[in-house]
Amino acid sequence: MSDFDERDMNEIEELESTASDTKETVGGNEGDGEKKEKEYEDVCFICRRPESKAGKMFKLPNNITVCNDCMHKTMDTVSQFDYQGMLNNPSFIDDLNKNMSGKGYPNIRFVNIADLQGEGGIPNKQRLKKKKPKTKKEPVLDIKNIPPPHRIKAQLDDYVIGQEHAKKVISVAVYNHYKRVATGTMDDIEIEKSNMLMIGPTGCGKTYLVKTLARLLDVPLAIADATSLTEAGYIGDDIESVISKLLAASNNDVEKAERGIVFIDEIDKIAKKKNTTSRDVSGESVQQGMLRLLEGADVEVPVGANSKNAMVPLATINTRNILFICGGAFPDLEEIIKQRLKKQTSIGFNAELKDKFDKEKDIISRVTVEDLKKFGMIPEFLGRLPVIYTLAALDKAMLVKILKEPKNAILKQYQKLLELDEVKLEFDEGALEAIAEKAMEKDTGARALRAIIEDFMLDIMYEIPKDDNIGRVTITREYIEGTGGPIIDIRSISGENPDNLKVIEDKG
Incomplete structure (x- = not known):
C-alpha cells in the first residue's frame, strides 16, 4: 500500500511539473504573440x-x-x-x-x-x-557650439564680396539670437528677439547673404515673397503660409522649425498704398497681420499643405524663437532721404547746397525710421524689427571681385566645366573689367554678370568639344567688346608651351 502511494505521488509530481512547463511555454508563446502583434500594423x-x-x-x-x-x-x-x-x-x-x-x-x-x-x-x-x-536624435542647440561673430563673418567672407557692415551686423544679431534660444533666460532676464530689416538695391546680395548664412549654420531656412501675401480671407497666400514653408523645410519637425530662420523678401511691396480709397488687402493689413508672428505667438499651420482644410492635420508652432529677416530694395527711398536732408539746409555762409546729395552714391545708408514710415511702413511693424541696416550698391571693383574671388565664383564654375574637357580657361584683367562695365550699364547688380558671361561663352562652349587639339582659351577685353576674338592655344609637345605639354601628359 505504501509502495503504491509513493508511486502515485511521484506520478502526480511529474504531472504537475509537466503542467507547469506547459504553462510556462504557453505563457512564453503568448508573450511572443503580443510582441509579434506590436511589430505589425493593420x-x-x-x-x-x-x-x-x-x-x-x-x-x-x-x-x-x-x-x-x-x-x-x-x-x-x-x-x-x-x-x-x-x-x-x-x-x-x-x-x-x-x-x-x-x-x-x-x-x-x-x-x-x-x-x-x-x-x-x-x-x-x-x-x-x-x-x-529613428533612434538618431539631433543634438539640442548648445551655446558652446555656436560660432562667435568673427567666425561667422569669416565664413561669409568666403562667399560674399564686400558688404562688410552688413556681414558684421548679421553675424552679431544671429549669434545673440541663438545664444538666447540656447539659454532661454539669463538670471530671469528675458532677452528680446533680434529681427532684422535689410535695405539695399537689387542684385546687391540680400537673398544670397541669408542663404549662405543658413547653410553655414545648418538651420532650416524658409524664403517667402511678401508680394504673394494677402489678408486672411482673400485670394493669395495667408500670412501663416510663411511658417508652413519653414515647417516643410524642417521635414515637418516642429521642434526644429521653432529655431529656424524666415527670410521675407520684397518687404517693401507691402507698404501702405498712397492716395487710394480701396481696401488695402496686400499692404498695410499684411503688416498688421505679421505683427504677432514677429513678436512671438502660437500659430496653427497645416502639415504638408499651404491652406487649411478639414483633411489636413494642423501643427502648432511657437514663433518666439524664430529669427525673421526682412529684405527689400525700397525704390524711391533715396528721394525721401534727400527731401529730409534738404530741409536741414539754411540760408547763409554755412548753408549747404540743395544739390549736394544728388551725386552721393551711398545715400541710402542715411536711412532712418522716419524715412521708412514716410515710405509706407507702419510704426508697429518697424518697432518689431530693431536691427535695421543697409547694403551698398555694387561698384566696378566689387563686380570684378565677385567674378573671381568667391568659392563658387562664376569664372571658377566655367573653368571647372572646361577642365572636364581638359581645356584651361583664363580671363585677362581687361576682360573682367569689360564684363563689370557692361553689368554696371544694366543696373541689375550681380545678376547681370551671369547673363553677360553666358552670352560670350556660348560660342566657346560650342566649338571647344569639336577640336581635341585646343589646350587653352584666353578671354580678352577685345572679345568682350566685340573688336576681336579669344586667344586659343593648341596643344604641342615642344617646350615653348609648358602648360600645353602638361595637358598632353594628363590626356595621356
Whole structure:
C-alpha cells in the first residue's frame, strides 16, 4: 500500500511539473504573440493604407479592417438607397438569404449590420511591419557650439564680396539670437528677439547673404515673397503660409522649425498704398497681420499643405524663437532721404547746397525710421524689427571681385566645366573689367554678370568639344567688346608651351 502511494505521488509530481512547463511555454508563446502583434500594423482592406497613415481602423468579421475614410465612403454610397427598413430586420435578411440560396445563388448573402460590431483577429497578409522610429536624435542647440561673430563673418567672407557692415551686423544679431534660444533666460532676464530689416538695391546680395548664412549654420531656412501675401480671407497666400514653408523645410519637425530662420523678401511691396480709397488687402493689413508672428505667438499651420482644410492635420508652432529677416530694395527711398536732408539746409555762409546729395552714391545708408514710415511702413511693424541696416550698391571693383574671388565664383564654375574637357580657361584683367562695365550699364547688380558671361561663352562652349587639339582659351577685353576674338592655344609637345605639354601628359 505504501509502495503504491509513493508511486502515485511521484506520478502526480511529474504531472504537475509537466503542467507547469506547459504553462510556462504557453505563457512564453503568448508573450511572443503580443510582441509579434506590436511589430505589425493593420492595413485597410480597400485602399491598402497602413494604420500609421490612415488612422484607427474599423475591425470587421473575417479578419477584415477598414480605415475611417473608406468606411465613410461606403456608408455614403449605401445611404443613397432606402435600406433602412430591411437591413435592420433580421427575419427579413434570413428569409432573403434562404430564397437566394434556394434559387441557386449560394455565394450571395446580405450582411446583418449587427454582426459588424464583433471583433476578430487580423491575418498577417493584411498587415505591414511597423517602421522602426529613428533612434538618431539631433543634438539640442548648445551655446558652446555656436560660432562667435568673427567666425561667422569669416565664413561669409568666403562667399560674399564686400558688404562688410552688413556681414558684421548679421553675424552679431544671429549669434545673440541663438545664444538666447540656447539659454532661454539669463538670471530671469528675458532677452528680446533680434529681427532684422535689410535695405539695399537689387542684385546687391540680400537673398544670397541669408542663404549662405543658413547653410553655414545648418538651420532650416524658409524664403517667402511678401508680394504673394494677402489678408486672411482673400485670394493669395495667408500670412501663416510663411511658417508652413519653414515647417516643410524642417521635414515637418516642429521642434526644429521653432529655431529656424524666415527670410521675407520684397518687404517693401507691402507698404501702405498712397492716395487710394480701396481696401488695402496686400499692404498695410499684411503688416498688421505679421505683427504677432514677429513678436512671438502660437500659430496653427497645416502639415504638408499651404491652406487649411478639414483633411489636413494642423501643427502648432511657437514663433518666439524664430529669427525673421526682412529684405527689400525700397525704390524711391533715396528721394525721401534727400527731401529730409534738404530741409536741414539754411540760408547763409554755412548753408549747404540743395544739390549736394544728388551725386552721393551711398545715400541710402542715411536711412532712418522716419524715412521708412514716410515710405509706407507702419510704426508697429518697424518697432518689431530693431536691427535695421543697409547694403551698398555694387561698384566696378566689387563686380570684378565677385567674378573671381568667391568659392563658387562664376569664372571658377566655367573653368571647372572646361577642365572636364581638359581645356584651361583664363580671363585677362581687361576682360573682367569689360564684363563689370557692361553689368554696371544694366543696373541689375550681380545678376547681370551671369547673363553677360553666358552670352560670350556660348560660342566657346560650342566649338571647344569639336577640336581635341585646343589646350587653352584666353578671354580678352577685345572679345568682350566685340573688336576681336579669344586667344586659343593648341596643344604641342615642344617646350615653348609648358602648360600645353602638361595637358598632353594628363590626356595621356
